[in-house]
Amino acid sequence: MPQRPRAPAAAWSGRGATYAVSGVHRTGPSLERLIALVRPQPGDRCVDLGTGTGHTAARLLAEGVNEVVAIDPAEGMLEAARRSYGHLPGLRLVRASGDATGLPGTSFNVVTARHTLHHHADPQATLHEVARLLRPGGRFVMVDEVTPDPRVDAWLDAISRARDATHVRAYRMDEWTAMLAEAGLRRVVGDTQTRYRMDASTWIERMALSPAGEAEVRRLFREAGPSERELFEIEFDENGEAVRFALPMALVLAVLPAEGESA
Numbered sequence: 001m002p003q004r005p006r007a008p009a010a011a012w013s014g015r016g017a018t019y020a021v022s023g024v025h026r027t028g029p030s031l032e033r034l035i036a037l038v039r040p041q042p043g044d045r046c047v048d049l050g051t052g053t054g055h056t057a058a059r060l061l062a063e064g065v066n067e068v069v070a071i072d073p074a075e076g077m078l079e080a081a082r083r084s085y086g087h088l089p090g091l092r093l094v095r096a097s098g099d100a101t102g103l104p105g106t107s108f109n110v111v112t113a114r115h116t117l118h119h120h121a122d123p124q125a126t127l128h129e130v131a132r133l134l135r136p137g138g139r140f141v142m143v144d145e146v147t148p149d150p151r152v153d154a155w156l157d158a159i160s161r162a163r164d165a166t167h168v169r170a171y172r173m174d175e176w177t178a179m180l181a182e183a184g185l186r187r188v189v190g191d192t193q194t195r196y197r198m199d200a201s202t203w204i205e206r207m208a209l210s211p212a213g214e215a216e217v218r219r220l221f222r223e224a225g226p227s228e229r230e231l232f233e234i235e236f237d238e239n240g241e242a243v244r245f246a247l248p249m250a251l252v253l254a255v256l257p258a259e260g261e262s263a
């Protein structure tokens with residue numbers, strides 16, 4: 001069973017300044033792919049779950065959607081979003097959890113969730129909220145860390161949690177497919193081809209860990225087995241320390257079936 005993180009909103013609130021300027025969050029291949037799957041339309045009413053410092057919400061508005069309600073439980077992240085993007089017409093920042101947004105049901109054409117679901121204590125409840133928010137035919141696009149192979153399941157969760165205690169679980173695509181179906185959402189696209197090529201030190205240092213915490217993440221890299229080394233493309237320096245690696249991302253487009261269609 002995934003462990004529940006302790007006080008995740010409090011942990012995230014201290015990270016606003018860092019995430020506001022994070023290159024992989026401000027831009028990055030997953031944002032381009034998310035936009036390509038959303039195919040934003042001028043009349044779209046959108047919800048961005050786990051908006052963090054607002055990069056995905058701002059990009060949707062730049063693509064011409066009508067409005068984005070950007071949801072996050074961490075006030076510090078929302079404050080940073082307000083500083084960067086608060087001037088944008090059509091943006092509404094709301095403090096709430098993704099599984100209980102308090103927004104009216106059957107009201108939105110698009111829901112997005114980028115790099116957030118692996119932090120949710122109950123992602124199934126979040127998917128139910130997505131289905132409640134969408135109008136029939138509405139689309140849901142998510143990007144999330146994914147376990148590409150069951151053999152590396154435990155290692156990815158262990159290193160992700162050692163780096164960030166708010167990490168709950170990187171699910172496999174078959175798990176996402178089952179959770180989407182259970183929530184009444186029909187998966188249209190689901191791939192795990194996108195890779196985030198990360199500098200190991202940048203990835204670790206973004207979390208401002210204690211020396212012991214940082215040493216634990218580095219130890220997990222050093223002790224990665226052959227499957228992890230291959231699947232995460234881990235590169236080491238001459239001292240055996242991880243230098244670079246690749247994080248696989250799940251990209252999913254799902255729709256809420258219109259009346260009479262099956263999920």
Ligand SMILES: C[S@@+](CC[C@H](N)C(=O)[O-])C[C@H]1O[C@@H](n2cnc3c(N)ncnc32)[C@H](O)[C@@H]1O
Pocket residue numbers: 008009012019025026049050051052053054055056071072073074077096097098099113114115116119120121
């Ligand atoms: C990596 S940041 C999100 C990045 C952002 N979506 C982007 O595209 O730049 C992860 C966010 O998930 C939020 N989060 C964690 N648990 C959540 C939950 N249950 N519901 C909604 N958001 C949550 C955190 O507060 C944090 O701001």
